[in-house]
Amino acid sequence: MRWQCTLLQRWLPEYPDGDLPAFWRGRLQVHLERCPTCREELVALKEVEATLQEASAADPGPEFWTEFSRQMHLKLVQADQAGQMAPTPTSPWWGRLPYLVGAPALAGLLLWLAVSYLTPERPGTAPTSQLATTAQPAAKTPVAEIVKEKSAVPAEKMAAVPQALPPSDETKNFIYTSQRNGNGGEEMAPDDEPDDLEATLAGMTPQERDAFLKKLCQHEKDGSCLRKFSAIAFA
């Protein structure tokens, strides 16, 4: 079978008097004149259609319909009395307006909440790493000033503490970040510094100090006492 036959045979059931566009009717007419296979197919399809029409369900007779109507009436009355008829749908489109407006608004709100609470950096707060890197050059001055102003440690106490080595860059970053995040030392009362911890820190080598402060970094997540140590460490 040629491709043209396959294409045109899709329209055969409509030929000659069916719902067929003029273009296809013309093409079919020309094709059927020279293609015996499609002519046979057309005859066969028309035969099947005729067979189907002849074999349609015959009318079962008036008694059948009388009985049908009687049974139907009983069922309808029963359904009517039982109130099975579904109520009229109440709302035209403006009845659903609150839902149409509310649904997108609710979706937007949920999206905003998801973005706000599921991302690590909340809106309005710059990422920690960014803060740390940008603040590196200026880290020394503000922290030192804040610490010196706010922690009015008595001179004799400070003198008792051995001269601390300057903190490493990592330590500076951490302290600055923690201050920017609200854990800074400006709220620290001067008398909060425990003397035994000062002594502990003073007796440490620089490596031990760094390790100790790293541990404190870990504890910060649990709400640690970093504020107390940061000023001491920096001093």
Add this chain to the structure above:
Amino acid sequence: MTDAQLVARAQAGDLSAFEDLVTKYQREIYGLACRMVSDPEEAKDLAQQTFLQAFIHLRSFRQEAQFRTWIFRIAINQCYNFLKSRKKYGDPVDCDEVVLVGEDDTPEEELISQDERRRVYAALKKLPPKQQAVLTLKVDQGLSYQEISEVLGGTPGAARVNYCQALKTLKNYLRSEEDEVAMHPSPALATRVSRR
């Protein structure tokens, strides 16, 4: 009185208006169900069930489509459900038991006609339900492809392709049965074919 007026009255609670609609369409719905399930008793039940469902949900019918199309759609869905359950739980009805009262004059003609019907119904039963539905709606009910697409879903073009495919498949089934008779002749089948 038009369908729209009858529907409006029925929606307002007039039971007799709905019964008028039932009387108007009962033959078409019954014929459709007969074709689809090949069982007159089941077809009767399905037709009644169709009208009952239409009555129950009549108030949700907004008259955007014709009532005729709507009721055909309900009937087709009922038939699909029936065919699905029959496929699941087995077929209690043998197609040979289908006896429809014909209008033929002589007993001989009636026998031939019944034989022919049985053959066609047996072939129809092999078709997928959607093709059965398309054939029935087109040949028996004379719906256009546009109306068929409204009843069955899809586009008019898809309905036309389905119809063409169904006719071809049916032709092949009927022809293969004839070939089978020619290869393995049995008295009953040979008689049937010779009559054709």
